[in-house]
Amino acid sequence: MASSKTITVEVDDVSYTDDVEPRLLLVQYLRERLGKTGTLIGCDTTNCGACTVHLDGVSVKSCTMFAVQADGHSVTTIEGLARDGKLAPIQQAFHECHALQCGFCTPGMIMQSASLLNENPHPSEQEIRDGLEGNLCRCTGYQNIVAAVQAAAEGTVSSDSGASESAGVA
């Protein structure tokens, strides 16, 4: 076993310093060391995208990075997306458009959608579908996910609903 490395990573606005094995994946660091279990693991070949997070504001699959590669960087997970007690528009849109069923792809799908909208605030349907290519969903057939991204882009989601409150967003 290789010797451990010390890393400092900011995750959802909190700075963490930890000793980690060099082989530890970022997603394992998030889930097992920080308890950030909102980020999920769905495959072992970087195909499904369930583990998608933002690294310095851009989406990455956290199963494809070692934790040591995140040293000195800022990570946002699904748990840090809501701000000031309010869901991000894309979260609200997923709820209103029924863009999730079992919810397992949802954290990654939302993070990828948010990143997509950062890059292209007004994507076409095809641009949305292409932009989500790396995230698999087995429940929805993607139609309502596409609709949610469109709704978030068009700003047609309501600014607040029961979802914020019952999610316990602080």
Add this chain to the structure above:
Amino acid sequence: MTTAEVGRARPRKEDAHLITGRSRYTDNITLPGMLHLAMVRSPFAHARITSVDASAAKSSPGVVAVLTGADVADQQGSLPNAWPITPDQKAPAHPAIAVDTVAFAGEVVACIIARSAAAARDAAELVDVSYEELPVVLDLEEAVKDEVLAHPDLGTNKSATWIFDSGEAGTGKPVSEALAAAEVLIERTFYQQRLIPSFMEPRSTVVDPTGEQITVWSATQVPHILRLMLALTLGIPESKMRVIAPDVGGGFGGKLQVTPEEAITVLAARHTGKPCKYTETRSESLMAAHHGRAQVQKLKLSATKDGIVTGLDVHLLADMGAYLGLVTSGIPILGAFMYNSIYKFPAYRFECTNLFTNKAWTDAYRGAGRPEATFAIERLMDELAVELDMDPLEVREKNWIKHEEFPFTTVAGLEYDSGNYEAATAKALELFGYDALRAEQVRRRESNDPVQLGIGISTFTEMCGLAPSRVLGALNYAAGGWEHAQVRVLPTGNIEVVTGSSAHGQGHETAWSQLVADRLGVPFENVEVLHGDTQISQRGLDTYGSRSLTVGGMAVLAAADKVIEKAKVVAAHMMEASEEDIEFTDGKFRVKGTEQSTALGEIAFAIFSAHNLPDGFEPNLDSDATFDPQNFSFPHGTHLAAMEVDTETGQVTIRKYVCVDDVGVVVNPLIVEGQVHGGLAQGIAQALYEEAVHDDAGTLVTGSFVDYLVPGAPDLPHFTTARTETPSTTNQLGAKGVGEAGTIASTPAIVNGVLDAVRHLGVKDIRMPCTPSRVWAALEEAKMTGGVQ
């Protein structure tokens, strides 16, 4: 009664924690002192285990113990098959950890128990297993010859043969006469490729052995069945076991199982006295979680020259894989009643031979038997239309049950309670623009457009609401088909609903809240739905077979009705009226003809305090109900696919997909539409993308998501969905079920469309999945053999 909630497109209650990452999937659970498991799996599809040397693994850092088959041989029992379809059904013993032999690649041969998941996986590499390879049988048409045996000690690959004959059953004429007298005879063989359910959440189990009850958290569709079966298999009193299905990330039938890994995690926890967790990798999931479909369908359909079908003969070879899982053997039988679909066939015979092969075992996958049946008949109806040079819709219409003919007893012996195939088809044609697309198809053919257009049709029905217990008994299934619910009224008047059907994405919490809000006249927000924990929901038969609303939902309504009946007694007492004069509307009990009323919440509090109740009244409004359906429900629909085929590359594109589904009365249109979308995606995936491929040695080649093509967003079109509504008459709500409809209907619609685009070029059939290479090869072969034109 108001129906403010039923029919309303409410966004789901379930979403809040899932969109914010506060999820409770099994793999998220960490317990004090918890140990982690890794499985050592056979790389061979068929082999004798000659030795297992775990000494190096045992001394690997962090390893606490290693379990081999020999270590647990006297504790592990044999995993259950609950559906012996014939009295002489053959089945091999199915130990969770293989002891002497392995019969498919991926079978567990040892389990590492370690302080971390990484340490367990490191040590798994160090277990030295010696195998003596045995010949493998992988192909159904080889297996039926009994030359190479998947289990030599069984003496045959044939598990069972099951026959339905309408002549013998008295539901129709003998099919032999129909075939002999056929004016037109269509004979085809179709291959239902092996699929992998591919739920997004890999299977995971956590077992805590430290309490009075062993607590099992598992990514399962069936916590109640799992509790009973694990207890029976491992010889643990059922009362000593609690099973919890927390958030479950999809199932699609793939988590309707009692798995080796679940049993092993219990064994490991008992062995160490510590909580243990096992979470599979995706590669393990694809390799060792049960697969679906995998049938060869040999079909004969007889008809008159006018296109009236006179008989259907179905001969199936069904791939069990290496073992019989929970309902493996019954899956083809679920299809047996659906080959006649929406049609009035006078004669029908079905014969299925269940065969063992050296592959992962098959079992339920979305639709379970019914997609296979629907594919076969909808492909055949197109073939008949081609043979007679008729429009495929016209052939269907000539044979289907007219709306005024319901209820209708089919040649397979089922009574279809309701339906209106004409209405669904008319609506679909309008949305699709059928005539315009047919005209475009002609233009493209005439101009030799390299991109040809085809129209695929699928008019389907399915049997849902599994299932009347008496029917299951007649089919020799071990359990019943009822569902249980409890409605509890808290002192504040808030409601807790306990349901035995365990949701994993279907939205029960929202839909059941809508049902109860209407029935009890309470706000939607005041209803809490609890499920998926055998300590909370003591009775239940869980979620599969599009049964939740049509069976579980009816139990909820029945329990709510019992609450009302109990509360009426107290309402009468409180308002000093006679019980007969009390009526219940909008959440209030009223004395008929007066302004006097009292709310359910007031009664609930009066019962909680119990200071002034009628003599002999038990101070409790809570009510249980168990609903056993008297019949299945029969959703139906018409699906139309416009398919473009690039004849130069074989690339297939879905230009337009329209479906009109009749699922009866809808509680939540948002949820229903979501079910349709997801179902379509999986049915289209069978038609175009997915196949579990093995090499000659029986190794799964499509062993990761790199090779097993679960479609992504760019691979699927925007669907046009609509509904007609013919209420079911077999349940009080009129609901029919929607979970499997899209999957059942879409596969033949797509393949019919692909073939319709290229049939004029001489292509007669293309095996699924219709990948570009297969489509291109079919076109090339047609050219070589001088196909039409």
